[in-house]
Amino acid sequence: MSERFDVVVAGAGTAGAYASYLLAKAGFKVALLESKSGGEIGVKTCGDGLGLHHVERMSRHITPNPKVFQNRIEGVELISPDERTRLLIRGEGYVLDRFGWGKWLVEEAVRAGAALYEGHTATSPIVENGSVVGVKAVERRTGAAKEFRAKVVIDSSGSAAVLRTKLLGWLISEPLHPEDVSHAYREILYVEEPLENPQYIKIYLDMTVAPGGYWWIFPRNATMLNVGLGIWGVLKQNPRTNYDQYILPRFRVKSKYHIGGGFIPTRRPLKSLVGNGIVALGDAAAAVNPIHGGGIGQALLSAELSSKVITKAFEVGDFSEKTLWEYNLLYMKEWGYRQAQLDVLRLMLQTLDNDDLNFGLSRKILTEDEIYHLAAKGTNISLTDKFRVMMQFIGRPGLLRKLSTSIQYAKEIGDLYLAYPSDRSGLERWHAQVVAKYNEYREKIGLGPLPAA
Ligand SMILES: Cc1cc2nc3c(=O)[nH]c(=O)nc-3n(C[C@H](O)[C@H](O)[C@H](O)COP(=O)(O)OP(=O)(O)OC[C@H]3O[C@@H](n4cnc5c(N)ncnc54)[C@H](O)[C@@H]3O)c2cc1C
Known part of the structure; x- marks a missing residue:
């Protein structure tokens, strides 16, 4: 038929x-x-x-x-691995039914x-x-x-x-290479104890719990929570194992509304x-x-x-x-040029460890506003106050280099995507430039060349 x-x-x-x-x-x-x-x-x-x-x-x-x-959100609470730093980042949105x-x-x-x-x-x-x-x-x-x-x-x-x-x-x-995906798992839980400040979604950075990703609590209300994690695909770890080991024990669960996993191209x-x-x-x-x-x-x-x-x-x-x-x-x-900028930063973040993250968040290397701007919009942030940044990095010159290199390459690679060819004839040349620039960057942050998918 x-x-x-x-x-x-x-x-x-x-x-x-x-x-x-x-x-x-x-x-x-x-x-x-x-x-x-x-x-x-x-x-x-x-x-x-x-x-x-x-x-x-x-x-x-x-x-x-x-x-x-279902829930009107006022912003994101970004939490360091040691949970000593909690940044409140403005940004309105919803948790959907x-x-x-x-x-x-x-x-x-x-x-x-x-x-x-x-x-x-x-x-x-x-x-x-x-x-x-x-x-x-x-x-x-x-x-x-x-x-x-x-x-x-x-x-x-x-x-x-x-x-x-x-x-x-x-x-x-x-095709997508395992480097280009996140393996995610989440459960929607009814819990006994109401979550504090349910108008903020919670993002926990922790490279032990969620290597190369993060774990989250997105509240539908104070006692109905979407809780999950994403792990960098290249690590080939099952996110559910970490969910059961590290995340679920933190909640007194009444019942589960829905459970499931999937992979996300990142x-x-x-x-x-x-x-x-x-x-x-x-x-x-x-x-x-x-x-x-x-x-x-x-x-x-x-x-x-x-x-x-x-x-x-x-x-x-x-x-x-x-x-x-x-x-x-x-x-x-x-969107594509901003997606590329954010991808550059994603690669840098995936090379950090918990010490870097604790340090970076506690010293507010980036302010809440800058983080919001970076995550939602791309890298058009001004780092004019270089002196402040340099001072905060004393003792971590490697981290400073990585961050400033990433911001520079994010800008350059974003610009390449803005110059996407107007027809197919220019594509291979343009793409070769993208790959060359990515490889230059990847070498600087300690990753090998872009893998063939
Ligand atoms: C655990 C997890 C958490 C996430 N959290 C968020 C979040 O908080 N916020 C956010 O914005 N994004 C989030 N995402 C990503 C988001 O869900 C997706 O980016 C979004 O849903 C993509 O929509 P889509 O329509 O492209 O794909 P999908 O929503 O996946 O829709 C694809 C549809 O195609 C159907 N389908 C598949 N194969 C076939 C076939 N062969 N023939 C016919 N139909 C087919 C499927 O059944 C499905 O209905 C998350 C993803 C995961 C896995």
Whole structure:
């Protein structure tokens, strides 16, 4: 069986559901394929935190459902490994009723006119004459094989990126190296003792508990807590083991609402998010913030930007990589360059140990405002007060060198991403510059060259 659509979207998470909503609202015939079915639709293992600025941006296109914003957050409490330093970093946001959020977005897509195929697993792209022209899928209940044909296919299947990774030899198929992912595990707990200050999400830096990452408490309210951790993928450690050993014993647990794990791409942007007839969004496009692993906002952003470009492609009747390339340009300009900057800092943070972190946080090497700016927006911070910084680093010249080197390279690599080539012809040259700059930086902070994926 083969059905024809304007756009086929594989994966009804935040990215796929929002893109389906936007495109269906714009009048396109959209098929939204989702492996899950029934009450499972919208269920996602996540920390459930979302910055206010993402919600505000989304509100330009859709009225958010207030019911899914479970806890209004005023900021982040950043806690040192020895737990002696607790920095309060401003920054508004929400802890979501994540399942409610996911379900609501899919409902909005359907209300806008998208056809939802639940219980349908996309298995591979259909490629004809060098272009993706549809998706092969299996209906899980019956085992029936189906084909969904379209002018444009969207891979929004999450971190597994089931479609783009099958396009071997295409730019868009770039695989993820274990260095480029975080392995995460979290539980949503009902606890006996109310959490202090539940208007602040808590981020604990501790390289024993969460090597190359952090562990967190994101409160839905004072006694319902999303608690989890992420560990750098290259270390090949099971985050659940550390969760059970170090984190869970800290709570008097009444019951558990949901448990689960997953992996999160935490890296620089992919070389390209487009190919002939296909674009990738959200986790499938590795669009996540590499410092904190938050990707809901980027799932929304990538859906918005790609929908704009897909709409234009229909106007000109051309769905080739050349036309869809504009999505790369918009992405790199809006977020990709900052993603790259944050990736540079991520690599530096992953080389620190608990002593460095205790020292750095207790001496306020960066102020709360600077940390907020770095984590949320990129490295446009002024370190003009060099003297203050130098003084604080007395006794830790190595750390000072690492930090200032990282800030310098973050700026340079971010600038390279801002100069992303306007078409494919410039890509290989540009990419060689990125790799060279990364390798120069990596050598300076004691990492080897970029690994081949
Ligand atoms: C433990 C953990 C904690 C996190 N905490 C946060 C946080 O606090 N804040 C934040 O912003 N981000 C967080 N993230 C990241 C965030 O969850 C993702 O970046 C975001 O959900 C990405 O959305 P997406 O739509 O791209 O992918 P997903 O939400 O993963 O959606 C992909 C969808 O595709 C479906 N699918 C997969 N394969 C197929 C297939 N073959 N055919 C059809 N359908 C398919 C899946 O069922 C799913 O519904 C966390 C992630 C994890 C794992």
